[in-house]
Amino acid sequence: MTAFLEAVSIWSIPLLVALVSLYAIFKKVPVYSVFTEGAKDGFNTAVMIIPYLTAMLCAIGMFRASGAMGYLTDLLAPVTNLIGLPAEVLPMGIMRSFSGGAAEGLMADLLATYGIQSQIGRIASVALGSTETTFYVVAVYFGSVGVSKTRHCIAAGLLGDLASLIASAIIVNLMWF
Amino acid sequence: MMNYIWVGLVVIAVIFGAVTGNISGVLDNIFAFADTAVEIALGLIGIMAFFCGLMNVMEKAGLCEKLGHLIAPIMRKLFPEVPEDHPANSAMALYFAANILGIGNAATPFGLKAMAELQTLNPTKDIATNAQCMLMAISTTSITLIPVTAIGLRSAVQVEGAAEIIAPVIIATTISTITGVVCSLVFQNMKRWKWESVIEAEIAAGTLEINEHYVGDKPIVLPEGYKAKGGSDKVYL
Structure with missing residues (x-):
């Protein structure tokens, strides 16, 4: 059970990243520029x-x-x-x-x-x-x-x-x- | 309240330090932990930037709307008072979807919209309806797939194993949300909190105020000669 749950923890972020980017590019979203634009907010959150x-x-x-x-x-x-x-x-x-x-x-x-x-x-x-x-x-x-x-x-x-x-x-x- | 907690902590620390002779340790920890705070916050920048970037992609790709459609049938069960064609449904679906995806920035406006839409179904001005309480029960217990802040703080201290809490968090937050929802369902029928009995008590006290923007089909009929005294703006928690 622990091994399964640990696998879920390890796999969920990489899978989410891959699936979200695939879906987004399929939907004609300019993934790279949208990602970097959003990433700016991370700085503010951390400094705040x-x-x-x-x-x-x-x-x-x-x-x-x-x-x-x-x-x-x-x-x-x-x-x-x-x-x-x-x-x-x-x-x-x-x-x-x-x-x-x-x-x-x-x-x-x-x-x-x-x-x-x-x-x-x-x-x-x-x-x-x-x-x-x-x-x-x-x-x-x-x-x-x-x-x-x-x-x-x-x-x-x-x-x-x-x-x-x-x-x-x-x-x-x-x-x- | 935070004022009292903070003052309590530092004053007790100094008194305790004086009594136990650890006062130099108390002094050292002021400097050490101020350093740690900045270290952790700086360590948080990278991972927060990554997740904020990913969330922006999710938002722009329309994943909230997609997920909102998927959870719509469950929501109809939880909010039986909300008519199927009412705009509150889509606002709430977007709000829950944004929460599940961990898109905090997008979730708040959706949540405020959902609450405002539910208020149009509230016959009173200031008493929470069952639907509004259910919305709050779900948001205060959180529904999330990736606990971004917790992972960020962990990775700021140590990268290895920072994400190992994802699966346990999904289980724990499901348990807490089910607890919140079940408590709401039980409490909303208890004498003390039941909608009808709260309304009766308010009418008896002369503090009930009618919502003039109500769009539902079950308005409250006030007894003849009733005149509201007008309530206060204070939030009773």
């Missing part, structure tokens, strides 16, 4: 994230060096261990629902501290990639049409985020650990 990454990484770096992070994870571990989730990932998992930039900062810290192929690094990556910033999405889209009574939206979104965190831990543990 610097202030958020710096703010979050420095704060979390201080928090980690002071020993407070170790204390916090020791406190959380008995609960998170029940589902095989390392306590180190939980702060990022909670932040994911509130601020995308801050969650990316927390994940960057986990990746830099523990490595991208560690259990912590993998679970954090899967959790970050598999859900959206619930509060931000709801505020933006409902704000745009003036809807203020959002009924069950936040509850459903947060339960979805929780499901993604638990699923991430279970899948990564089944696949690699």
Whole structure:
């Protein structure tokens, strides 16, 4: 099973690139110039994230060096261990629902501290990639049409985020650990 | 809220560092992690440029429209209140297709259009309909094939194995989306959140406002002598 899933991960981007370009050239799209024109946006996206990454990484770096992070994870571990989730990932998992930039900062810290192929690094990556910033999405889209009574939206979104965190831990543990 | 979290982190760090005697480590990490932040962001430029380029090709080749057609039958099941010929359908199909393909820049305008179209089917001004809640349940739980940002951050730290999370993410995001959709279906019939009971409560409180741009065929009939007090613009989350 792990071998199959790893093959999916390895093949999906190369296949997507090949199929999309083939389809586009078939549709008479000037692929090369359209690609380079779009690639310009990548620079902006990466540069835009610097202030958020710096703010979050420095704060979390201080928090980690002071020993407070170790204390916090020791406190959380008995609960998170029940589902095989390392306590180190939980702060990022909670932040994911509130601020995308801050969650990316927390994940960057986990990746830099523990490595991208560690259990912590993998679970954090899967959790970050598999859900959206619930509060931000709801505020933006409902704000745009003036809807203020959002009924069950936040509850459903947060339960979805929780499901993604638990699923991430279970899948990564089944696949690699 | 981020203000409090950030101040909390740095203040606790300094107090903890003082108590445990790790204060020099706290200082060192400010410099070390500021460096790491820029390193990661710079490492992100190349891979983000590549994906943004690829996404532009997908968009210009009309892949969103194509995929939108494919998922239309599933959407009719999830949005039974939306009439088949209503423009909300195509807007939502494009929005979901752009999300699946990971075209973030294109997804937002499609999403705003989809929400605006659904609002024309909302008899009230400020209460979310079941269809609007379902749209949000699917977008807050994300439906994506390639988690571009997560892969980008990983490859900025280490290239080898950066993409190995694609298959697990597809499984995890499917589980989270199904959870969000099922929760929505269950919650929308619970007493507290049910459309009819929310409307009743709003009428009783005198805060219900009618949407004058409503185009559907089930307008709300207000009791005689009802006059709205006018709600506030605050978003209740």
